[in-house]
Amino acid sequence: MKRGYGLVLGTIIAVLLACLAIYLYLKATPYQEQIDHGPAPEALANPYLAAEHFLRKQGLSVGHANGLDILPSLDPRQHSLLLFGDRYNMTPRQVDQIMNWTRAGGRLVFVAESLWDDRTGQSNDLLLDRVQLHQSLSKDLKDPPTAPGDDPYPKLTKLYLEDDAGPAYAGFDTAFHLEDPHNLAQAWANSAKATHMMQLNHGLGSIVVVTDADLWKNPPIDQYDNAWLLWYLTADTQVTLVFNTDHDNLVTLLLRYFPQALVALIALIGLGCWHAGVRHGPLQETPAPARRQLQEHLRASAAFMLRRNGQQSLLQALRQDILRRVRRRHQGFDQLGVAEQWLVLSRLTGQPTRAISQAMSPRPKQRLNSADFSRQVAHLQSLRNAL
Structure with a gap:
């Protein structure tokens, strides 16, 4: 029964497809069209x-x-x-x-x-x-x-x-x-x-x-x-x-095919000329080699650090140097209290504890005048030299 039903359905589909093909054949009109692709x-x-x-x-x-x-x-x-x-x-x-x-x-x-x-x-x-x-x-x-x-x-x-x-x-x-x-x-x-x-x-x-x-x-x-x-x-x-006696020269060819490269090259040449021609400051004569002494280098380095970091940074550097020397000479210095540390410094340097306290204690962040700053530096240097 199922086989007969499938055969009938297939026959109906085939007839419909044949009718559709006949209809399209009668309605379709063949024609020719030329497509112009332009000159070769x-x-x-x-x-x-x-x-x-x-x-x-x-x-x-x-x-x-x-x-x-x-x-x-x-x-x-x-x-x-x-x-x-x-x-x-x-x-x-x-x-x-x-x-x-x-x-x-x-x-x-x-x-x-x-x-x-x-x-x-x-x-x-x-x-x-x-x-x-x-x-x-x-x-x-x-x-x-x-x-x-x-x-x-x-x-x-x-x-x-x-x-x-x-x-x-x-x-x-x-x-x-x-x-x-x-x-x-x-x-x-x-x-x-x-x-x-x-x-x-x-x-x-x-x-x-x-x-x-x-x-x-x-x-x-x-x-x-x-x-x-x-x-x-x-x-x-x-x-x-x-029919073509006008030959393009190199500049014309470069402008036609590489305009960006030419612009970049011209810009690079301009920047090079500008860099070579602009002076970034007045010219100074090179000092004679005989003037380049160690004392001048030290003085210049100290002046630079003073301008850049201030007075307290220089004083703090001296204090740290003193503490390093004390640690090498007295074991367990860091475990002592502040008063006991001043006593150890007094015994090692021969300076009174009051003077040591004034020299080693940080001062408020205020600028000292030249005389006070020089005295403070001299005091710290004497302590360091004593160690």
């Missing part, structure tokens, strides 16, 4: 990582460097050098090396970094001044290259090629403008507002100057014809990308 560490470390991958897919050999030290090892023939990093610390010698490398057949692409100063006749960009191009703000232009009303995309830079029916569009920053006061440029690309790219011949090589390289960074490189333009400028060459 490689992309965060290299803002032109997507540009490198794109050029490699086009069959180009691409490498990158963090400085211009790699320049002597680069063959200028069929080689493109992209200078997309800060160059504010570039030296004239490095400028000469880059220009000689380009003259030997290299293809140079760099970003103009500074504005032309009419007052000084130069900018803070040595490389830009060497190619004799000027950069200015687009808002300062009087006559833009193209009338805004005739351009359907005034904020995009147009590059016209001979065999193409339409221009290629690039997303340069329209806030800056390149000028060619000596008519050296062989080709250029404009937006409706300004000129943002110029190409010049230099010996066996060529130089391309752009107002910015942000259009080739990871987020915007897939917009418009930005990626195609980078390939067009470096086609049929090996590519070396330099």
